[in-house]
Each structure stands twice: as structure tokens, then as C-alpha cells.
Amino acid sequence: MNAHPQLSEDSASADQASPQVPSPPRLLRLPEVIDRVGLRRSAIYQRMSEGRFPKSRSLGPKCAVWVEAEIDQWICEIAKGGS
Structure with missing residues (x-):
């Protein structure tokens, strides 16, 4: 018997x-x-206040978060020579 089942097409x-x-x-x-x-x-x-970095979101009085995709996009723009 075959111990490894095979998937059908x-x-x-x-x-x-x-x-x-x-x-x-x-x-x-x-x-x-x-x-x-x-x-x-x-x-x-400082860069957030100048509009040169993605804004954080508040999840509570002492909890700030950033959206990963926005940070990744900012990194790509800097790597291309953006501001």
C-alpha cells in the first residue's frame, strides 16, 4: 500500500x-x-508633523499604530529618491 496519499488531478x-x-x-x-x-x-x-511621514492612528489614549503598507510605501519612495 502507498503510505503517501496522492491528490487527484x-x-x-x-x-x-x-x-x-x-x-x-x-x-x-x-x-x-x-x-x-x-x-x-x-x-x-517631526516628519509626521511636516507631512513627510505616514500618520499614526490612535487605538487608545496611549496606543499609536502605523499601517504597515503605508510604511512600506514610504520606504520605497525614499529608496527611489523621494523626499
Whole structure:
């Protein structure tokens, strides 16, 4: 007997035909943002106030987060030579 079950062609093609579900947006806390962008806290907040860095979102009185996709986009723009 074969100990490793094999997928039929129908089930294999069904898996390939199913669309990829995008992952939900990820939120980053300040320490991870600092690690990703290489700026200190004060520089991040200064650039946010000048409109040169993605704005944080407040989840509560002492909880600020950034949307990962916005941080990634900012990094790409800087790498291309943006402001």
C-alpha cells in the first residue's frame, strides 16, 4: 500500500483555481516602525508633523499604530529618491 496519499488531478487543479485571499492590513507599533525606517522617535514625529511621514492612528489614549503598507510605501519612495 502507498503510505503517501496522492491528490487527484481534479483536487490539485481546484486548489490552483482558488483565488489568493489578501491578508488583512497589519498595524505596527512604534518600536517596529523605528526598526524598519532607521529613524528615532523624535524624527518620526517631526516628519509626521511636516507631512513627510505616514500618520499614526490612535487605538487608545496611549496606543499609536502605523499601517504597515503605508510604511512600506514610504520606504520605497525614499529608496527611489523621494523626499
